[in-house]
Amino acid sequence: MLNFAAAFLKKTSPNVAEPLTRGLDCEKPESQAIISLRSVSKRYKNGVVGLHCIDLEVGKGDFLFITGHSGSGKSTLLKLLYGAERATEGEIYVNGTEVTPLRGDALAMLRRRIGIVFQDYKLIPNRTVAENIAFVLMSQGYTHQEIERRLQPALRMVGLSHKAFCFPDQLSGGEQQRTSIARAIVNTPPLLLADEPTGNLDPENSWQVIKILKKLNSFGVTVVLTTHDHHLVKAAGCPVLHLQNGMISTGAIGAC
Ligand SMILES: Nc1ncnc2c1ncn2[C@@H]1O[C@H](COP(=O)(O)OP(=O)(O)O)[C@@H](O)[C@H]1O
Numbered sequence: 001m002l003n004f005a006a007a008f009l010k011k012t013s014p015n016v017a018e019p020l021t022r023g024l025d026c027e028k029p030e031s032q033a034i035i036s037l038r039s040v041s042k043r044y045k046n047g048v049v050g051l052h053c054i055d056l057e058v059g060k061g062d063f064l065f066i067t068g069h070s071g072s073g074k075s076t077l078l079k080l081l082y083g084a085e086r087a088t089e090g091e092i093y094v095n096g097t098e099v100t101p102l103r104g105d106a107l108a109m110l111r112r113r114i115g116i117v118f119q120d121y122k123l124i125p126n127r128t129v130a131e132n133i134a135f136v137l138m139s140q141g142y143t144h145q146e147i148e149r150r151l152q153p154a155l156r157m158v159g160l161s162h163k164a165f166c167f168p169d170q171l172s173g174g175e176q177q178r179t180s181i182a183r184a185i186v187n188t189p190p191l192l193l194a195d196e197p198t199g200n201l202d203p204e205n206s207w208q209v210i211k212i213l214k215k216l217n218s219f220g221v222t223v224v225l226t227t228h229d230h231h232l233v234k235a236a237g238c239p240v241l242h243l244q245n246g247m248i249s250t251g252a253i254g255a256c
């Protein structure tokens, strides 16, 4: 069992599961998968097929890039994982829980264990950096003391301790995205999903975001990140899954 919370809060390195991501035909024990998709398809109400017959396993502690052209199904895949959309066929397991049947509180509980980062940051404009990050914890009933204990390490992790009292419009795009990463990890989820997190950033800020995500990954957080930036994928040197028209391209997973 990874102890990300302790590692993150005390800034010490725990034992980390060996990074490994493969298709379903691998011999990896079931218990080591944090994400498992079996013959998953998603057809939207208007008949458009977002994903077609996807089989995938992501191991605990992996760092996986998902690439593909616009409209290839990257966001759809992530949305199915955190329950923003429901699969029309197949089974999806996240952290051992089947996602598709979840509703209401059960779905909310699953989402508490998943950090989500979006391309457009989705920060609350009239709240400071610290408040944006703390908001997640407040809404989940954390005590004031616990919020204080978690806030500073989260800010340090993304290099924003000195911007804690700034508002989003006083930050650069890179700083806003780093705030959204801090918000996503402040409750120490074992899984982080990032949908085009560098889509609005210049190369330098993009690389800073990747470095932070890699650091989190070294603490044991499983990271799944979509991008269409091939330079970034190449520089990061992590396994890549390539989507094309809602399907996994043949031989798509592998070190780049
Ligand atoms: N809510 C929706 N309703 C209908 N079609 C959708 C919806 N969301 C996405 N799609 C379609 O599903 C396909 C995959 O979209 P998406 O997952 O957003 O691709 P990507 O993130 O790779 O750009 C596209 O053809 C897109 O138009």
Ligand SMILES: [Mg+2]
Residues within 6 Å of the ligand: 074, 075, 076, 195, 196
């Ligand atoms: Mg997308």
